[in-house]
Amino acid sequence: MGNPFTPCDFDGGLNLGNKSESNGWIFILRELYISFVSDLQGNDSFMHAFSPSRGTSGGILAVWNTDLISQKRVIISDWFVSVEAVWTRLGLDVMFIVIYAPQGVVCKRMLWANILEMVVSFPGVCILMGDFKEVRDASERLGSRFNSLTATYFNDFIEYADSVDVPLGGPRFTWSDRWGSKFSKLDRFLITEGLLHNFPHITGLVLETNLPDHHPIILIEQPVDYVRGSWSQSVVGLVDMNPWVIFKKKLQFLKSNMRVWNSTSRLQLSNKRKELHVKIDALDGSLMNDASSTLLREQRVTLLKELANLKHLSQIDLTQKVKI
Incomplete structure (x- = not known):
């Protein structure tokens, strides 16, 4: 398929010229x-x-x-x-x-x-x-x-x-x-x-x-090292063992630590969603008595955005499960 965009003239334009060499952000x-x-x-x-x-x-x-x-x-x-x-x-x-x-x-x-x-x-x-x-x-x-x-x-x-x-x-x-x-x-x-x-x-x-x-x-x-902590764990009693056995044990450490982290994160996510629902319900009740309150509405906006973000994280987690 060809390019559907046709260039056209745009308003304005200013060339500020050249400047001495430097680098960066x-x-x-x-x-x-x-x-x-x-x-x-x-x-x-x-x-x-x-x-x-x-x-x-x-x-x-x-x-x-x-x-x-x-x-x-x-x-x-x-x-x-x-x-x-x-x-x-x-x-x-x-x-x-x-x-x-x-x-x-x-x-x-x-x-x-x-x-x-x-x-x-x-x-x-x-x-x-x-x-x-x-x-x-x-x-x-x-x-x-x-x-x-x-x-x-x-x-x-x-x-x-x-x-x-x-x-x-x-x-x-x-x-x-x-x-x-x-x-x-x-x-x-x-x-x-x-x-x-x-x-x-x-x-x-x-x-x-x-x-x-x-x-x-x-x-x-921002480079992220997902395995440094698990990989640095010492394998007690396996100093003289086959390197492949040590490698296998390190992978087991990593898998175990990831399971703990995953379980903890899901529990925290679930608790946070429940907490947000309670707060939103309370605000809805307050707004019924004071529908013109700008402060209450702004608080509700913030909570709804937090809840939407948490739901998005849950959807990503579910998608990864399906792929696996």
């Missing part, structure tokens, strides 16, 4: 007050690019450390800010694209087309991040209608960009309305596969804010 802040930009003035360690507010959004602000990232070109558009740079510690060409997508289907398809053209023509790796205003499947939306057609457009865009949707730890959804009736996973990281060669343990994390609207998300690399 980029820090993305979205919907910040303009006063923050003023605070950056005169600070040689940071540069920024800003796309002004459009509609109800607060705009897009990208900030990077000039001691860590050597930027070559910055493009500013209505719906994204892109930074082409060199990650000098690795000698890696990288393009960061910070996205705040529009609501309309046509506008989003135009945005996907423009970004796709940028990604496929860039010689290095790409990191796309932000609010894509779209979900990939029905499981990423709760309490609102799932549009399979727009999800297909979005999935096609990800596929043609040859990118990976980075798994996010933490809460299942990244956005909710103030009443706790609608939840969606709108914010994410998309990376091209070349980045995985340099950062094989890269992952994302959704931060809990206990407030409605969007959750912050961060991208990290």
Whole structure:
């Protein structure tokens, strides 16, 4: 199947020119007050690019450390800010694209087309991040209608960009309305596969804010050693035994420890769900007497999000059982 996206002209564009070589991370802040930009003035360690507010959004602000990232070109558009740079510690060409997508289907398809053209023509790796205003499947939306057609457009865009949707730890959804009736996973990281060669343990994390609207998300690399504790256990009485026997015993230690951890985690999960149900029932009773209480409704939103996250973990656990 051919590429369904046709590139088109996008508004805006600014080339900030070349800068001296450095390396590192980029820090993305979205919907910040303009006063923050003023605070950056005169600070040689940071540069920024800003796309002004459009509609109800607060705009897009990208900030990077000039001691860590050597930027070559910055493009500013209505719906994204892109930074082409060199990650000098690795000698890696990288393009960061910070996205705040529009609501309309046509506008989003135009945005996907423009970004796709940028990604496929860039010689290095790409990191796309932000609010894509779209979900990939029905499981990423709760309490609102799932549009399979727009999800297909979005999935096609990800596929043609040859990118990976980075798994996010933490809460299942990244956005909710103030009443706790609608939840969606709108914010994410998309990376091209070349980045995985340099950062094989890269992952994302959704931060809990206990407030409605969007959750912050961060991208990290954190290698996890699942077996070090079990493997370091001494095998008493087997010092002079066949190495294969010792190896078998270590595997048995690992299996036993994983069973204990799994059983404990499931029990904690079950108890936490029961506790949340009790709290939600109590809040529902209070809201019947005081339906206008904003504080009670915000507390209910927080509890519902926690419960949705726990249900998601239970579904993952059940899926793994079926596979096994």
